[in-house]
Amino acid sequence: MKKIDSSIQLLQEVLLADYTTWKVGGTARWFIEPKADQMPDLMEWANTQGIKSYFIGRGSNILIDDEGLPGLVIVTCNSLTEICRENNLIVAESGAFLPHVSKFAAKHGFAGFEFLIGIPGTVGGALAMNAGLTVFRPREMVSVVENFDVLNADGSVETLTMQDINVGYRRTDLLNGERFVLRVRFRLEEEEDPAVVRRNTFEHLAERKRKQPLDKPTAGSTFKSVPGGKGAGWYIDQAGLKGLQIGKARVSSVHANWIENLGGATAKDIRQLIAHIQSKVEIQFGIHLSPEVHFLE
């Protein structure tokens, strides 16, 4: 345990596998699940000490090495979870769970947030990834966010819009880890009968349950869709890689773009499987599959 000041205590050597959906990754040198008012001091402390900060929401789109992370790991999903309504906005803290935001919008009689129901991440992680859907009802974070507050390394806070940062398919500037997303404001525009929103939401969830291996530890889609081509899973399937296993990591037989941890998989197993898939698909189709999962290192 390390005290930064009377109100902030850091844990040491916390196992990060417990904070990712893949259940993989070594320990954090320093670790905290902060309250919002502790964040400016934390960022400033790490900055002045020359310690790198790493942000984790629910760890549903990251791969952490078996050696762990040598800096300060800040996890949001248990302590920064408030969601409220302010006029025509939903204001959610960075660690708020996306399905909770989806249900909150439905309860208030607004459509447009159904796509968040099956994405098991936080608001901050989803913003950084520009998370979204290309199937079912296509939509992504950029289309529903009004603005958001970020904390800079020196402890200053700025309010930004999506136009202020570079946004692409499953990526934004925020992935460089220089700014911490404190809270996100979503626009409520599409008024709808809550019963209709709920029905659409549950249909969407049922569709996911049919097509995705939700009973295994995964990080969702491993690779991005191929621009102008097909979904990554199609190429992996056609290359005959469904069911391929390295160590305890396996290409799902339900959805070829998902890699399952069969219990005890290491980051090395997953990295080797990713490299093997990329090489086979490149040889067969001349296409390079880019990872959608973010390597936190």
Ligand SMILES: Cc1cc2nc3c(=O)[nH]c(=O)nc-3n(C[C@H](O)[C@H](O)[C@H](O)COP(=O)(O)OP(=O)(O)OC[C@H]3O[C@@H](n4cnc5c(N)ncnc54)[C@H](O)[C@@H]3O)c2cc1C
């Ligand atoms: C079963 C399953 C289904 C999925 N389905 C989808 C889907 O349909 N669509 C989709 O897009 N994704 C999907 N994903 C991937 C993932 O859930 C999303 O990308 C999600 O938005 C990531 O949120 P997170 O909180 O888990 O982020 P993390 O994985 O914790 O982090 C992702 C990145 O965001 C950064 N980050 C996290 N919090 C902050 C913060 N507060 N400030 C700045 N940076 C931050 C991290 O440092 C990291 O670089 C799925 C994953 C699983 C396991």
